[in-house]
Amino acid sequence: MLRELVERAASGDQEAFASLVQVSSGRLYAVAYRILRDPYLAEDALQQTLITIWNELPRLRDPDRFEAWSYRVIVRASTAEAKRGKRAATTLRLLPDDADAAAGPDEVGAVAERDRIDRGFKRLTADQRAVLVMHHYLGLTPVDMAEVLGIPVGTVGSRLHYAARALRSALEADERATSTEERSA
Amino acid sequence: MTGSNDLDRMLASYLDEGPRRSPERPMDAAIAFAAAHPRRRDPLLFLKSDVMGRRGSLFGPQLVWAALLVALTLGAVAAVAIGTRPSQEPVVPPSVVESPSLSPSPSVVPGPTEFSIELFDPNNEITWPVTLTDASGTLVTAEPETQQDVPPVDRIQATTDQADPTRVELVWTFCGGPSPHHLTIDATGQVWRLERQQCLDTLGGADQRMTLVFSGPVDASTLDVQLVETPG
Numbered sequence: 001m002l003r004e005l006v007e008r009a010a011s012g013d014q015e016a017f018a019s020l021v022q023v024s025s026g027r028l029y030a031v032a033y034r035i036l037r038d039p040y041l042a043e044d045a046l047q048q049t050l051i052t053i054w055n056e057l058p059r060l061r062d063p064d065r066f067e068a069w070s071y072r073v074i075v076r077a078s079t080a081e082a083k084r085g086k087r088a089a090t091t092l093r094l095l096p097d098d099a100d101a102a103a104g105p106d107e108v109g110a111v112a113e114r115d116r117i118d119r120g121f122k123r124l125t126a127d128q129r130a131v132l133v134m135h136h137y138l139g140l141t142p143v144d145m146a147e148v149l150g151i152p153v154g155t156v157g158s159r160l161h162y163a164a165r166a167l168r169s170a171l172e173a174d175e176r177a178t179s180t181e182e183r184s185a
Numbered sequence: 186m187t188g189s190n191d192l193d194r195m196l197a198s199y200l201d202e203g204p205r206r207s208p209e210r211p212m213d214a215a216i217a218f219a220a221a222h223p224r225r226r227d228p229l230l231f232l233k234s235d236v237m238g239r240r241g242s243l244f245g246p247q248l249v250w251a252a253l254l255v256a257l258t259l260g261a262v263a264a265v266a267i268g269t270r271p272s273q274e275p276v277v278p279p280s281v282v283e284s285p286s287l288s289p290s291p292s293v294v295p296g297p298t299e300f301s302i303e304l305f306d307p308n309n310e311i312t313w314p315v316t317l318t319d320a321s322g323t324l325v326t327a328e329p330e331t332q333q334d335v336p337p338v339d340r341i342q343a344t345t346d347q348a349d350p351t352r353v354e355l356v357w358t359f360c361g362g363p364s365p366h367h368l369t370i371d372a373t374g375q376v377w378r379l380e381r382q383q384c385l386d387t388l389g390g391a392d393q394r395m396t397l398v399f400s401g402p403v404d405a406s407t408l409d410v411q412l413v414e415t416p417g
Binding site for chain 1: 192193195196197198199200201202203204205206207208210211212214215216218219220222223224225226227234235236237238338339340342344347406407408409
């Protein structure tokens with residue numbers, strides 16, 4: 001089904017391309033959003049990706065590799081979008097005023113943990129975020145990631161290692177800052 | 186401390202949040218773009234590389250066709266040379282033109298090119314000599330860049346200039362002390378190795394950076410870029 005759509009779209013069939021867009025956009029947008037953490041930048045990255053797919057699809061020799069290739073294009077578009085930084089990537093997480101009182105300690109702890117990892121994740125570079133998204137969200141193995149990114153498996157391994165290390169450092173720095181604030185309060 | 190398993194769990198849970206459906210706007214825009222740019226059959230498509238192929242692959246269609254073209258040219262030259270020989274000479278059968286080899290001929294591999302530049306850190310008033318050895322023959326020049334007050338990179342990072350894809354900015358982590366650096370680009374142009382002495386102390390400073398200019402476009406995201414620290 002997907003293979004047939006890819007082949008038809010590659011030969012210039014616009015109806016097939018529209019179907020391909022419908023079928024693929026959700027998963028591609030999900031990846032872009034998770035790398036960029038900004039819905040507007042993710043939309044721009046997706047649009048650029050879909051246009052690249054239309055322009056370059058005839059050069060995809062094996063239609064069965066469409067999914068991997070489309071991930072490669074969205075990751076590149078997302079990292080390029082992040083570097084351009086057209087808009088300030090500020091996302092506010094609004095909590096009700098009495099959130100602490102209303103929520104149980106487990107929920108408060110979960111929200112605090114989520115916010116902590118959000119701050120740490122946003123301090124990573126776009127390349128680092130991209131490998132973490134591919135590994136932890138898409139569940140790709142380093143071998144699959146190497147194919148998607150078009151880089152050696154060893155490089156994927158080192159990028160994952162440094163990304164995890166950078167995230168851990170960011171979380172620990174955040175933890176230290178929180179402890180210092182609590183002591184001085 | 187955050188353990189490895191904790192980190193994996195927190196990250197997976199964090200990334201699981203978020204939208205899974207695309208907004209309509211980019212989809213509509215792409216479909217409209219396709220309608221406005223109908224694709225025509227490209228007669229040169231067979232010469233273009235596979236988008237999922239590795240850049241610089243020896244098995245790329247361009248190289249195969251280029252090799253075939255060279256073989257045909259050699260064959261034609263040989264045929265003309267034999268055809269114009271004096272008739273009294275014994276007829277020599279045309280030399281067999283070997284099928285085109287996919288291995289690059291040593292004669293077309295350019296020799297390594299050496300460059301040398303100096304980076305300057307205005308905060309610490311130190312200069313770093315950087316030598317570059319390019320075995321790919323594609324590096325045109327190297328330019329030092331001013332340090333910038335931006336978040337540091339993780340060890341080393343190469344980025345293609347969006348406006349001019351022949352320019353690649355290389356940024357690597359600061360290390361105190363004006364130790365010499367050496368950048369090696371291998372024959373494929375894909376593996377970049379920046380060597381410097383092991384970082385023992387730091388004066389504190391922004392990442393170091395330089396721009397490399399190539400004879401053709403370079404996609405930095407496909408490069409294998411390494412920062413290697415040698416014992417001091």
